[in-house]
Amino acid sequence: ETGVTQSPTHLIKTRGQQVTLRCSSQSGHNTVSWYQQALGQGPQFIFQYYREEENGRGNFPPRFSGLQFPNYSSELNVNALELDDSALYLCASSRGRGAVTEAFFGQGTRLTVV
Amino acid sequence: AQRVTQPEKLLSVFKGAPVELKCNYSYSGSPELFWYVQYSRQRLQLLLRHISRESIKGFTADLNKGETSFHLKKPFAQEEDSAMYYCALNSGNTPLVFGKGTRLSVIA
Numbered sequence: 001e002t003g004v005t006q007s008p009t010h011l012i013k014t015r016g017q018q019v020t021l022r023c024s025s026q027s028g029h030n031t032v033s034w035y036q037q038a039l040g041q042g043p044q045f046i047f048q049y050y051r052e053e054e055n056g057r058g059n060f061p062p063r064f065s066g067l068q069f070p071n072y073s074s075e076l077n078v079n080a081l082e083l084d085d086s087a088l089y090l091c092a093s094s095r096g097r098g099a100v101t102e103a104f105f106g107q108g109t110r111l112t113v114v
Numbered sequence: 115a116q117r118v119t120q121p122e123k124l125l126s127v128f129k130g131a132p133v134e135l136k137c138n139y140s141y142s143g144s145p146e147l148f149w150y151v152q153y154s155r156q157r158l159q160l161l162l163r164h165i166s167r168e169s170i171k172g173f174t175a176d177l178n179k180g181e182t183s184f185h186l187k188k189p190f191a192q193e194e195d196s197a198m199y200y201c202a203l204n205s206g207n208t209p210l211v212f213g214k215g216t217r218l219s220v221i222a
Contacts, residue, residue: 004157033210040214041214041215042118042120042212042213042214043158043210048209056209058209090158102160102163103210
């Protein structure tokens, strides 16, 4: 059983640019959730995808968007990057829609916006 | 709105001493509560959940609905327990809501 993998592990972008982060879900999981973890904070929910459809969204602006593919892998896209977008972005995969009994996390992508 | 509060950013205890990491939540319904742990250079992983009522690595946590708390306890701390601990809440069709975390440092 393969775990959740995220790429890249580190990324530096300039303010105003766009970024795409990728996540491969654990085998057998059809739900992917994305979280933003700023320094010294707990993970904050961005959105969740279940079987290729968005299934819930946190308090993030529309420039944060995502996709889920037929193999349940997922992308997080952020447009018009701002300095405050600098954070660790975590992907978590699980089985089932909405309610989560156990989420398996990737190692994260550390995004730095300069 | 659901909220999880972990009042301590850092908790330092001596090896062999008891540990209690505090977690309080606000939610009017029946939540599911979890503790996640992140060891140094490792990914966030589930430690335990209240519905399982199990002890993992010597840790236990009891859901107290009257006090809206889900404190994590261990009678004798070990050095390998040093990590970042996050309390999280899930209710119905919502995603996990995390607290800000408590860093546990076990001193030899």
